[in-house]
Amino acid sequence: MMDKAYQNIKEAExxxxxxxxxxxxxxxxxxxxxxxxxxxxxxxxxxxxxLITNRSLMLKVIDEQSDHFIASLKRTxxxxxxxxxxxxxxxxxxxxxxxxxxxxxxxxxxxxLIALPHYPRLIILxxxxxxxxxxxxxxxxxxxxxxxxxxxxxxxxxxxQEALKKQFNPYLAIFFASFxxxxxxxxSVRLGIGSSPELAFATSVLFLVPGVPLxxxxxxxxxxNILNGIVRGVHGLIIAFAIALGLLCAKFIFNx
Amino acid sequence: MDYLALMEKGxxxxxxxxxxxxxxxxxxxxxxxxxxxxxIGGLVKFFLLGxxxxxxxxxxxxxxxxxxxxVYAAHNKQSPPLVxxxxxxxxxxxxxxxxxxxxGFMTLASxxxxxxxxxxxxxxxxxxxxxAMFILVALSGGVAIPMLITRKDTFKRIKPHIDQx
Numbered sequence: 001m002m003d004k005a006y007q008n009i010k011e012a013e014x015x016x017x018x019x020x021x022x023x024x025x026x027x028x029x030x031x032x033x034x035x036x037x038x039x040x041x042x043x044x045x046x047x048x049x050x051l052i053t054n055r056s057l058m059l060k061v062i063d064e065q066s067d068h069f070i071a072s073l074k075r076t077x078x079x080x081x082x083x084x085x086x087x088x089x090x091x092x093x094x095x096x097x098x099x100x101x102x103x104x105x106x107x108x109x110x111x112x113l114i115a116l117p118h119y120p121r122l123i124i125l126x127x128x129x130x131x132x133x134x135x136x137x138x139x140x141x142x143x144x145x146x147x148x149x150x151x152x153x154x155x156x157x158x159x160x161q162e163a164l165k166k167q168f169n170p171y172l173a174i175f176f177a178s179f180x181x182x183x184x185x186x187x188s189v190r191l192g193i194g195s196s197p198e199l200a201f202a203t204s205v206l207f208l209v210p211g212v213p214l215x216x217x218x219x220x221x222x223x224x225n226i227l228n229g230i231v232r233g234v235h236g237l238i239i240a241f242a243i244a245l246g247l248l249c250a251k252f253i254f255n256x
Numbered sequence: 257m258d259y260l261a262l263m264e265k266g267x268x269x270x271x272x273x274x275x276x277x278x279x280x281x282x283x284x285x286x287x288x289x290x291x292x293x294x295x296i297g298g299l300v301k302f303f304l305l306g307x308x309x310x311x312x313x314x315x316x317x318x319x320x321x322x323x324x325x326x327v328y329a330a331h332n333k334q335s336p337p338l339v340x341x342x343x344x345x346x347x348x349x350x351x352x353x354x355x356x357x358x359x360g361f362m363t364l365a366s367x368x369x370x371x372x373x374x375x376x377x378x379x380x381x382x383x384x385x386x387x388a389m390f391i392l393v394a395l396s397g398g399v400a401i402p403m404l405i406t407r408k409d410t411f412k413r414i415k416p417h418i419d420q421x
Contacts, residue, residue, distance in 0.1 A: 027338075028338070083282040088283075124279060215341075
């Protein structure tokens with residue numbers, strides 16, 4: 001009897017830790033991780049305590065009926081932003097409440113969400129490159145400069161994806177991408193293509209902007225999770241520094 | 257004001273938002289809304305800039321518009337608001353100011369100190385850096401505050417509240 005209760009809490013805890021770490025690594029803010037895990041635990045009838053840091057999650061599950069509790073720790077894997085999973089888990093947490101899902105049901109849904117496909121690589125590359133030329137247009141670029149920004153962004157993102165595949169340090173991958181993109185757009189400045197090629201040079205690295213870390217950093221800080229906010233902010237700053245370093249290298253090479 | 261040019265900026269801002277949405281792998285049902293929100297945010301910002309409003313304030317207004325829309329979109333499309341708001345505000349990032357600041361630092365490193373040229377570059381660099389910083393704070397604040405205001409209850413129950421009023 002006691003073993004059965006223990007087994008149940010153990011399963012629930014593993015599932016909750018899974019949900020929490022998955023949300024954290026896919027780019028949800030600390031407040032959202034806490035709300036979602038609490039909501040699922042409530043629906044299953046457990047009391048929980050959570051400690052959320054950027055790279056790991058600590059959870060204590062208390063079963064009110066049997067007075068058992070378990071505490072354990074799980075490391076957050078560095079996945080990269082994936083809003084499809086964040087959105088899916090958030091929808092799931094409501095179904096858990098409304099339709100009284102069980103732990104195996106939730107586990108199956110998590111498996112399904114992880115297996116959901118990304119957009120095809122060519123679509124990602126070309127739409128992000130389109131965003132690159134959109135940036136160039138927003139800053140006042142025209143005609144040829146848009147094309148330069150498109151090509152440079154395409155190449156930069158391709159280099160970043162390849163570097164991540166080869167498991168380079170993520171900041172180093174951003175440096176490579178920024179360098180690759182600015183080498184191409186710097187070449188257009190050197191050759192004097194278009195009326196204001198500097199615009200393409202400045203905007204070709206904007207696809208690397210650390211938008212998610214910086215916005216989540218602010219959200220966390222005014223939400224009271226100051227430590228997590230600082231960690232995310234510093235992460236964003238290192239990315240910005242890596243982008244700048246790539247730009248500077250290209251600038252020195254072409255002596256612009 | 258040149259409304260055609262304004263519309264064109266909004267159009268491009270939408271595409272910049274869409275590119276990031278796909279990079280962040282948002283669900284397919286939210287793509288149209290993100291394009292629209294990016295475009296509206298860009299329109300608000302560039303409209304205010306046309307009236308010579310300070311760029312940080314204009315960004316704050318654009319980002320708040322996106323923040324408020326994201327709460328309603330979250331209710332309608334059943335995705336958390338950050339799925340909509342983060343890709344949509346990215347077209348407003350102060351990339352040009354940050355770039356000029358970095359450029360300024362580089363020039364400073366290779367200019368002899370205490371010359372008028374050094375002082376000029378220093379002033380420009382500080383100005384660009386401060387602008388970039390304030391715009392960033394305005395963007396993240398504009399997005400985060402509407403979310404936090406409405407989070408007293410959850411987004412799912414936001415509709416009944418409005419109906420009661």
